[in-house]
Amino acid sequence: MNRTEKEELVAEMREMFANSSTVVVSHYSGLTVAQLEELRGKMREAGASFKVTKNRLTKLALADSKFEGLVDILSGPTAIAFSEDAVAAAKATVEFAKKNDKLVILGGAMDETALDVDGVKALASMPSLDELRGKLVGVLQAPAQKLAAVTQAPAGQLARVFGAYGSSEA
Known part of the structure; x- marks a missing residue:
């Protein structure tokens, strides 16, 4: 990936973060491509999106955004679930993680409020x-x-x- 492609990806992610009210960060290590596709499908049904990201580029996109507090948990093979609905991303991620222990929730944020794992689960339990x-x-x-x-x-x-x-x- 050349520099221009990286800059475009960072700009795209900045826009994604600006339009989202909730972001959930998780480790996806060990999930097969079929399982990732199943998860993406469940996210779409819930009105959310799921994206595997490069940590360095994600950190650049998070700089000066309302989700800037997530920078600290970005390490290892991370993926981000995000949605405009405050509950959709958390609910879909938690439901999938219950069925598949290879998806490990690291934390998240709802607007400027950082959430730990329990906070994400509590958010997922809301209607x-x-x-x-x-x-x-x-x-x-x-x-x-x-x-x-x-x-x-x-x-x-x-x-x-x-x-x-x-x-x-x-």
Whole structure:
């Protein structure tokens, strides 16, 4: 890789970090190509991305970014999971690491906050943005459903009274 390609890669990674809200760093040593592809697929499904990186170039890209604190854990065969959704990258990485012990989570960051392994696992246990949106829609719909039931109840009661009155006369 020549100097221009390296500079382009660093610029691309800087943009990636600027657009991400969460980054998870892990060791991938021992994973096969098929396993890496499976992990990338799971990341895409979750709305995240997974990239094997060169530590030296990644450190250059992290300089003066909100994830600058990750520089210290970049050693060995590292890969980075990142997403705009605060939970997606952590959730997909932790779920894959549970099934495959060769993926070792080193730490991560959510915006300017550095996370250790336990912090990444705690973040992964939180509901995703889509799950939160679903819950919010459910909460917003519940009062409307209750209002409709309350407004229909008097009419239903009146109909039962008239029905009972009509059947008693017959």
